[in-house]
Amino acid sequence: MKTSDSIFLRALNKESLEIPPIWYMRQAGRYMPEYRAVRKKFRNFLDMCKNPEVCCELALQPINAFNLDASILFSDILTIPDAFGLGVEFLEGEGPVFKNPIKTPKDISSLPEFNSDDLSYVYEAVSNIKRALPKNIPLIGFCGSPWTLAAYSIEGRSSKDFNYTKDFINQNNDSAHLFLEKLTNACFLYLKQQVQAGADVIQIFDSWANLLNADQYEAYSMGYVKKLIALLKEDEQTSNAPIILFARDPSFNTNKMAESNADCLSLFWNIDKIDKSFLQGKVALQGNLNPKVLLEDNDLIEAELNKVLDMFSKYPGYIFNLGHGITPDINPDKIKFLTELIRSK
Numbered sequence: 001m002k003t004s005d006s007i008f009l010r011a012l013n014k015e016s017l018e019i020p021p022i023w024y025m026r027q028a029g030r031y032m033p034e035y036r037a038v039r040k041k042f043r044n045f046l047d048m049c050k051n052p053e054v055c056c057e058l059a060l061q062p063i064n065a066f067n068l069d070a071s072i073l074f075s076d077i078l079t080i081p082d083a084f085g086l087g088v089e090f091l092e093g094e095g096p097v098f099k100n101p102i103k104t105p106k107d108i109s110s111l112p113e114f115n116s117d118d119l120s121y122v123y124e125a126v127s128n129i130k131r132a133l134p135k136n137i138p139l140i141g142f143c144g145s146p147w148t149l150a151a152y153s154i155e156g157r158s159s160k161d162f163n164y165t166k167d168f169i170n171q172n173n174d175s176a177h178l179f180l181e182k183l184t185n186a187c188f189l190y191l192k193q194q195v196q197a198g199a200d201v202i203q204i205f206d207s208w209a210n211l212l213n214a215d216q217y218e219a220y221s222m223g224y225v226k227k228l229i230a231l232l233k234e235d236e237q238t239s240n241a242p243i244i245l246f247a248r249d250p251s252f253n254t255n256k257m258a259e260s261n262a263d264c265l266s267l268f269w270n271i272d273k274i275d276k277s278f279l280q281g282k283v284a285l286q287g288n289l290n291p292k293v294l295l296e297d298n299d300l301i302e303a304e305l306n307k308v309l310d311m312f313s314k315y316p317g318y319i320f321n322l323g324h325g326i327t328p329d330i331n332p333d334k335i336k337f338l339t340e341l342i343r344s345k
């Protein structure tokens with residue numbers, strides 16, 4: 001089997017398939033006992049990401065447990081802000097905390113030049129995972145969207161509303177755009193090295209798209225995602241890697257996401273209507289079962305799965321996934337049940 005035989009790549013190429021390829025956002029993570037056993041050896045989560053052998057072991061765990069159709073690099077989106085010198089730490093129960101967040105426009109103008117070689121531990125993880133995977137299982141490399149990375153870097157931590165970030169961009173608009181520009185170039189160089197190391201597909205996570213109204217989304221997020229995708233499509237080394245764009249709970253129509261020129265749109269779980277006649281032939285679609293459904297009994301899981309499959313299974317280029325990541329409270333048996341159920345239909 002060659003990588004090009006993969007049903008995941010065929011779906012990304014907008015082919016209609018009998019059974020959709022299956023993978024899960026956050027398929028490696030705390031919900032798996034084998035992940036927790038490795039995780040407890042590291043105090044700071046990012047130290048674990050800086051160990052390419054461990055990242056390889058973690059990326060392979062869900063492939064071995066559930067026989068999935070795609071693997072995703074084990075890492076985090078906050079490696080880029082860390083490489084800019086913002087000092088990212090993930091301590092027990094706290095989520096990400098930045099030692100040196102962006103506080104003033106001067107912090108942006110005086111940022112060091114992004115050196116993509118500082119993230120060589122990520123590219124090493126990519127090549128280790130690629131070597132360990134069966135040939136027909138493609139590897140997804142990823143980054144956060146420039147907007148999502150800017151939000152964490154300015155807020156200095158996670159937040160429900162990122163109000164500090166919103167005030168900062170309103171008061172320092174030119175600097176905010178300069179920062180987004182720097183992040184866009186960093187994302188491009190970072191993804192290029194992931195592809196050079198063996199990533200077959202790229203996913204861009206716009207996990208805080210929901211903070212922006214439609215106009216702000218265009219100005220602060222979509223504009224830069226478009227630029228990033230254009231850079232990737234124009235570069236000889238990355239032009240063949242299909243690009244998936246995920247946006248959390250967007251306040252804009254799904255058709256808008258297709259303007260990014262991404263090859264596939266990853267739909268948040270609350271999207272229950274799509275304009276198939278507009279999207280068909282332009283983009284593949286990925287999604288979008290609500291992860292919370294996996295906390296319910298099997299009959300309810302099947303009923304909710306059927307709704308998703310009714311909506312998408314005939315769509316040319318459909319990839320089964322959740323509408324957001326697997327949460328730590330989900331029992332791995334439910335992932336096995338769901339995966340087998342999809343393949344039995």
Ligand code: 1CP
Pocket residue numbers: 024025026027028029030039045072073074075076077078090095096142158159205207325
């Ligand atoms: O304590 C732990 O064990 C850490 C939990 C964890 C894991 C397993 C974090 C901390 N990151 C990851 C891995 C990770 N992160 C992966 C690879 C695993 C896989 O998918 O199989 C990926 C793709 C990410 C991407 C990521 N990190 C996103 C985008 C996806 C999304 O969920 O929207 C985001 C927003 C982050 C930031 C992040 N990483 C971790 C935390 C706790 C957070 C903050 C989340 C928040 O702000 O609420």
